[in-house]
Amino acid sequence: MRLQFHPLTPARWPDLVKLFGSRGACGGCWCMYWRLARPLYEKQKGSGNKRAFKKIVAGGEIPGLLAFCDSEPVGWCALAPREEYPRLAGSRILQPVDAQPVWSVTCLFIRKEWRRQGVSVALLRAAVQHAKKHGAKIVEGYPVEPQAGRMADAFVWTGLASAFRQAGFQEALRRSATRPIMRCFL
Numbered sequence: 001m002r003l004q005f006h007p008l009t010p011a012r013w014p015d016l017v018k019l020f021g022s023r024g025a026c027g028g029c030w031c032m033y034w035r036l037a038r039p040l041y042e043k044q045k046g047s048g049n050k051r052a053f054k055k056i057v058a059g060g061e062i063p064g065l066l067a068f069c070d071s072e073p074v075g076w077c078a079l080a081p082r083e084e085y086p087r088l089a090g091s092r093i094l095q096p097v098d099a100q101p102v103w104s105v106t107c108l109f110i111r112k113e114w115r116r117q118g119v120s121v122a123l124l125r126a127a128v129q130h131a132k133k134h135g136a137k138i139v140e141g142y143p144v145e146p147q148a149g150r151m152a153d154a155f156v157w158t159g160l161a162s163a164f165r166q167a168g169f170q171e172a173l174r175r176s177a178t179r180p181i182m183r184c185f186l
Contacts, residue, residue: 003069003119005126007062008076013054015066019073024050025109026157031063031078034085034106064107065130067123074114077123078107079131082140093176094142102183103131105141108159120159124167132186139184141169147178 008016024030028046030053036044044052056063063084067075082104088094096102105127110119124141131139145161161171161180169182 003067003074003122005065005067005123005130007130008057008064008066009062010058012066013057015068015073016057016076019066019076019111020109025076025107029107029157031076031107034078034087034104036087038087065123065126067110067119067126069114074111075119075123076107076109077105077120077127079103079105079127079139081136088142093179094181095175097140097173097181097183100138101136102138102140103134103136105139105159107157108163109157120163121166124159124164124169128167128184128186137186139169139186140172141182141184142179143182145178145180 006012020030024046028049030049032041032049032052036052041049053063061080063080064076064078066073080103082088082096082102085104085106088104088106089096105124108120108123128139141159141164143159143161143164161182164182167184169184171180172183174180
């Protein structure tokens with residue numbers, strides 16, 4: 001598998017649209033879940049979230065990385081300084097571990113036919129390198145750790161703890177049996 005990784009820029013917006021499809025990855029999210037208060041997120045689900053996310057990209061912010069195989073987009077990783085995701089602070093389980101500044105990986109979306117082939121691990125490694133280039137000292141993620149058996153893909157959009165471990169992350173704190181906070185120190 002030969003993957004390349006590119007930041008999401010305005011020029012790459014059509015690649016994200018192709019990857020996410022008409023559903024905006026999952027249920028009209030368009031990677032806005034952690035960026036908006038719940039009522040606003042729900043109100044603009046679908047096309048409203050798409051417009052809001054496009055505005056972020058058009059404004060010059062790089063909200064994550066795309067994975068490509070040849071010229072086909074096959075995966076996405078949302079990544080930014082934690083402050084870009086205000087909804088994290090309101091989460092009982094995902095409150096900050098400490099006062100250290102971190103970059104947060106909040107979403108991984110892999111095209112269905114590319115799942116379970118290591119794309120998430122490769123994207124996480126690329127995300128760590130991207131964050132490091134932008135001055136990050138810690139990259140943090142909020143994956144799911146299934147308790148028994150396999151979970152449906154729709155419920156693991158924050159990634160699986162096993163993928164984070166393979167990418168070099170370590171558990172920093174666990175306030176829930178199924179949701180560790182994992183960190184990679186750069």
